[in-house]
Amino acid sequence: MTKGDELRAAIAAQGSVLVMFSGGLDSALLAKLAHDALGQRAAALTIDSSVVPRSETALAKEVADAIGVRRYVLTLDEIGLAHFAANPVDRCYHCRKHRDAEAWRWAHEHGLDTVADGLNYSDLSDYRPGLKAASEDRIWHPFIELRVTKDDIRTLSRELELPGWDRPSMACLASRFPHGFAVTGDRLKRVDRAEEYLRALGFKKVRVRYFPYELGLVEVDDLQRALEHRDQIVARLRELGFGFVALHLEDFASGTMNRTAGA
Structure with missing residues (x-):
């Protein structure tokens, strides 16, 4: 079984999935695999916010259209969060808690059982307080669970001819x-x-x-x-x-x- 097949099988076992979808390489691959595995029982949720580059917002629509996955947009204002605007060391933690809560609310309203993101095994080597928040909030990380690295993601994305597979990574x-x-x-x-x-x-x-x-x-x-x-x-x-x-x-x-x- 290929890595892609392993991922599709793991996703299918969830029953239904909401992918936290920025349109970047990691979430794009996850959304594609979720759409392959679950069809209409998979959806992608894009956060529109002042901390998201305008180019990424436009890219998310382009990538979702190419994949064929159902995509929805949720507008949030992290600047209004005191723990975010003050920019403490754990800023990402507070932002992620806010986003996770909104993603779960949306998933429940639309009858989806699992919320997943594109964090990958290579991300574990960097400082990521947002990962702690996501783990607390029961966000599923299929790439981490199956030890899928950034290089693996780029290889799979190229094989699937996903748009932007060779783009540099972006960040908040x-x-x-x-x-x-x-x-x-x-x-x-x-x-x-x-x-x-x-x-x-x-x-x-x-x-x-x-x-x-x-x-x-x-x-x-x-x-x-x-x-x-x-x-x-x-x-x-x-x-x-x-x-x-x-x-x-x-x-x-x-x-x-x-x-x-x-x-």
Whole structure:
């Protein structure tokens, strides 16, 4: 039995599943496998929120349409949560508790037995307080249960010809802020638009970290190219409201803000 077949069998055994669906690589594969295994007894739920990049919201619809899975959109406002906006080290925990509660409410209203997400076995090596919340909230992690890694997910997605299988991973926009530095709606919009601009310049892997004094720290996968576009990048970020613009000199890596969590 292939890994894909193992996953389909495990999903089918759940009876019905609601997939927490961002449209990213992990949740896209899970939604595809759930649709294969359960048909109309599978659904995908996308959270629309100010912490979600606009490009990801558009991608979620595109991917769901390609898969054929039923998709629904739920609008949430995490900025209104005190434990979220203050940006403590366990911000992800509080956000995830809120999202899980809403996902379960939606699942119960629509007669679905299981809520699942795309967390994978490779995620266990990173600092993820949201995983603790999800485990408390009985969210099912089929990729973790069957020890499916990020590389496995990319391979399966390529074999299934899922759109975006080769896209770099994205993350919640709030992850661009050091812990203890307040997350606001204006700052989130600033980050999102700055990253959209950098992608339009041709960068594939992009993060704009937001620090006090309105400092925007640009992380990209091609430092030389960034230096060649230095004046344009500085001008655009200043136009968006950043007071200072800096270039991160280390190689691009996801999760670098976890250093401030002591992880």
